[in-house]
Amino acid sequence: MKTTHTTVVTGAGGVGKTTLSAALAIAGSDPDTTTLVMTVDPAKRLADALDLRGLEAEPVPVPKVPGLWAANLDVTSSWEAIVRRYSEPDVADRLLVNPYFRAIADRFPAAQSFAAAETMSVFIETHRWDRIIVDTPPSAGGLDFYLAPARTADLIGGKLLHFLTGAQLPGRRFLYRFTGRPLLKVADTVLGGPLLEDVAEFLLDLRTMYDALTARAHTMQRYLQRATTLVVTTADPAPMAEVIRFFEDLTDIDVTPAAIVLNRALPPEWAEAALDPVTGIDDPQVAAELTTNLANWGGEARRQATAMEGLADRYQAPLVSVPWMAEPPTDAKSLEELLADVELSRLMAE
């Protein structure tokens, strides 16, 4: 039995969460401990970098990196497992063939995040790994991952069903006797009668899982509170705005990020260097172009510094910079190099 330490890597889409998760997993691996990295749809190049073509939901050992395992989130199969685990067999059979089951699992960002949180929890409960690194689905700046357990339970709790039927779970026919009610008249006009019956039936089945899923959501929340949370961002305005939103909403569920990771960081000294004229270049045309270029990039470095100072003033979490690599990592070695200058203990509790 192993006590698993979990690191959750979160942030807006496109900031490099998946790459950083893989880099962290490699940097933290050694032959004596086991690490699992759980990714969400890695780019082909990243999967290639780890020699992992066609990565699936079931964890597999990563060739060439002793002690490291990898798995990819599969939302559909994860929801199938959830339904099998938390509902009666006959209800599960009905739900799995219901077209709305698929629609819900695919459509709700919260449903995708709930699947990710459930998959993480199942891996933690196997006690097979010393460390699990979790890459999160990008919706709502990663926030969904933390809020999904509660939200999904709410959804399945079914405001609509409460409204239609009261707190008691009714029989099927009981529901249809309400067709005289104004809601169903309106809904009938909008959706068409047969469609409405299908939806109602689906929601009734889903609701039988409510108690089990609510209990499960509490367990997930405990795992999330115990995990090391890393918030990844770049200095661009949109991901920065998501970081701020993330911190504001996280206080509700008692999660404190361990660090804010600035990805694609430029050397801070460029900001200063850009203020002086470039020397030691003979060709005046080259000197002029590289002066302008350094001024541009120095300006970016200054913008990054300002953005980071803003976050440092606002939040307690330490700031960690990961350098801007022009070429994305192509193998395990270059993934490890990404974190060469980073103090790993700040990103992974031992």
Next chain:
Amino acid sequence: MLDRDLLLVSGKGGVGKSAVTAALAILGARRGMKILAISMTEPLGLASHLGVDALAYEPTLIRPGVFGATVDRANALDEYLSLQLPLGRTVPTGQLSKALNVLVDTAPGVREIITIGKPIYEVWEEEWDLVVADAPPLGQLQSYLAAPQTITGLVPTGAVREQARRLQDSLSDPAVSGLLLVTTAEELPILETRQAIAEIDHERRVPIIGVLANRLFEPLLTDRATIEELVPSAAKDAALLHSDVTGQQRQWIEALPDDPQLPFLFDVRTPAEVAERLADELERVA
């Protein structure tokens, strides 16, 4: 690009589609057009690029020639219902309306059709020279584009079906509607964009009018060998990084059609500044 009634702007999340949407609205207004910029999803991005804190459901004047709006689902549902319901029936309110919202969230196609319906209703109003919509990101776009057809497939007869058919006609008419895809020159955005082009071309639900590559770095005139020979300095490092990034971008961009490109903007601070500068650039290329 501005030569139609409805311009949908989409792309993978994080590539700058809200900024481009705002820039196109600004560009239209500069040319004397009356523009409605409307957000079909999370409105904060479009709002900040238009330089305002929030967008309302009712079109609101933001600057000369540019009106802003957002498809708030509850409001859009009311409007959709009032178009659907027989005359004299009132749209439900309070508890009833909340319950209806849950139904709409669950039934396939309905949420999408009210979202894609709103910008098209605005086109039908004939009040605007152009409606430019910040559309859902690529991953979700298909289900929105397919919504009118999903509905006509589910509802055999009647006003709802007729409405859905009209929406579909407007969306697929090249004289009325067009889809502009925004991407950056990186692996995932490019691959997702190419995949989306193939699917959308195949389904023929909306004409694609082009792919805008955003945040492209200008290549340096100084050649790589000259840079490498320089003595170590910040200027050399910055030039090497610039040349590496440019080289990477060029590789990915080759996979795209030969459409206008937008530069990486150095030294911009606010989202509103980004949109203004992109409008300058679009003026040059569009």
